[in-house]
Amino acid sequence: MLRTEASVSPRLLAALSQKVLRHLGADYSGARQADLLRRLQLLALEREVADFDRWLQELAFADWDAGQVQSLIAAFTVGETYFRRDAEAFEWLASQHLTPLLERRRREGRRHLRLWSAGCCTGEEAYGLLFLVDELLGSERGQWTVELVASDINAGFLARAEQGLYGRNAFRSSEDDFRTRYFQAEGRLWRVRAAWRERIRFVQYNLADAALAPALADADVILCRNVLMYFTPGRAQAALRRLLGSLSGDGVLLLSAVEAGLATQAGLQGRWAGCNYALAARTRQSPWANSPASANRAALASAPRASLSAPVVSLPTQNPRSLVAAPRAEPPRAAQSAEAKAERLWRQATQAQAAGQHEEAREALTAYLNCAGPSRAQQHQACLAMARSWADQQQFEPAGEWLQRSLALDATSISAYWLQALLAQQHGDHRQALMALHRALYLQPEFILGYFLCARLLRADGQPRASQKALQVCRQLLLSQDSQALVPLGDGLSSAQLLRLCDQLMEDSTRCPSL
Structure with missing residues (x-):
């Protein structure tokens, strides 16, 4: 059964977060303890741990030697790489x-x-x-x-x-x-x-x-x-x-x-x-400070502020990492805080994304990621928004790159796993899509859309019984909701609408079992 932060002893979580900080350098104290717990739950799932509570107790109060650290590293790092990546x-x-x-x-x-x-x-x-x-x-x-x-x-x-x-x-x-x-x-x-x-x-x-x-x-x-x-x-x-x-x-x-x-x-x-x-090396002053590119940036910094639709720095868009450029120079405002700047950029990105202005949205997200203000969780949301922007334009390679970065910042993000499943499905990789969905459903067992997509993928892969089971769970969850309630991550889809889609899928399966 999925455990929540509230159901685990604060002393236990504090001990675990201190050990992770000391041995791995990662901070899972305070509000991030829920993230810590979810990561350990995923690790326990992979190891098929029978008694999760007892395992947590042993982990929290044992002395971690090199072997113990090695056994836990996979839960806190991402091993995603390939040749000629950058x-x-x-x-x-x-x-x-x-x-x-x-x-x-x-x-x-x-x-x-x-x-x-x-x-x-x-x-x-x-x-x-x-x-x-x-x-x-x-x-x-x-x-x-x-x-x-x-x-x-x-x-x-x-x-x-x-x-x-x-x-x-x-x-x-x-x-x-x-x-x-x-x-x-x-x-x-x-x-x-x-x-x-x-x-x-x-x-x-x-x-x-x-x-x-x-x-x-x-x-x-x-x-x-x-x-x-x-x-x-x-x-x-x-x-x-x-x-x-x-x-x-x-x-x-x-x-x-x-x-x-x-x-x-x-x-x-x-x-x-x-x-x-x-x-x-060993300098706080870059040796490129007097380069033409640096001079160009200085000129841009002193110029009047451009409109939102006119990027200050022209950058290639094929690779998502190339989008994270140096932040725009701000007009001198002594009272402007980093938090206020980040909030303004996030608002710009959100408004541009809603209007379908993807380049403007990514430009604002780029500047946002380079602010000093955003927390790790906020950086995760920005990377995820960048991935969605590329995915909306059918640019799957940069979308995947940004999605991996968002998961590196938060490996327990339901939204990220959902997007990962959708991208894999569009590539015809049902196995990867199902893996992403299973992770999402382990973290959130009431994730309605996860069951619906699982049912479709399993049916397409010739597993009608497993598909039927997933569909039944999806319907049960929907019937417990208000019919007009919006389905989480459903882009405006209501519970009643998704329920009709479930019924149609069941009818189609009955008429044609090979579907």
Whole structure:
């Protein structure tokens, strides 16, 4: 049975949230304890825990050793990645940082590079970085020393990364020639070719730890994307300072677009690196401060405020991360608070979305995500709104990207799982759609639309009995509602209207069981 925060001892939840904070760096105190409980419920479901209450008690008051931490990591992190995921960021890294850096090193006679993929997950990012460097070095690669360290808190992820064995899902944004060049087929899977497989050193490391391992210092490039968003603001900024301190004198740190707000809150000035955000080594003043792009931003900042329909910064729209651009400069208002600015931007985004003005909505959401005011929960809602905007325009790839980011911020969001199910259904992936629905229904057993879509998908997959059972539950829930009440997440659909759809589905199934 699904437990609520009110049905669990406050002392128990406090002990659990303190342990998660201490060992993982994530804050689940106060209002976020309900989120903590739901995550643990999902983990218990996956492990088929028979006595949830007893398991929680043991978890809360036991001493967590390394093994216990490892067993819980999956509940608090998202392992979603694939090759060439942030193509724009890699292009920026190659042209704006690595190419001039290699040229300087050649002139100086220092033919070495040190790279770090922090939070490497199952290794796609680390191998992609190695492929990029070898491509830039070309015939000179034998004359250079390239040291690449990839770290992650999850030992299971690291084991998979060391194997270098990947399925089709890891190549969703890659061309066939990329896969053929760097991988060899092994049945239905693909393994990194030997020329690259043993050139990365994979190490287990928790970025929330206060001490930085010496082996991870003096890096010319650090990729740390979609990791710090899991931490409390204080821990995230502390980790950010440690990462900057571990760069070489001319190194660069790349963060995801969402995490750019952490840098600005810490007083750090960087540069947009394609769809990522770049910070330079050991400095609070970006080396790009006098660049043409920076001068252009300064000119825009001093110009009169543009209308809502005219974007201040022109950005590519193919990749959702590229939308999170530097916030617009505000007219000088000494009394304007960050909260007031965020509230105004959210109102603009909501109004534009309601009017079907998707570009204007995304522009306002972009600026909103870069404000200092929004909480983690509010950032989740903004990312989810961005995903809906792209989905409404049938742009499924960016919609999926933003949806994954929203789930990274809140893995217990019913709305996000519902949208995930709808996107999967449109792609014809009924298995993924049903998985998303099952998660939503576990978190909210009275989610009416979840049962209705389950019934349709199961019927289409040739499971009439399971479909009938889901449909019956859906009807029972609807009959307990006021007929004119709106169905949650139903876009204005009333209980009576959905009940008629259920009856039609049942009639169709009776007439034609193969439906």
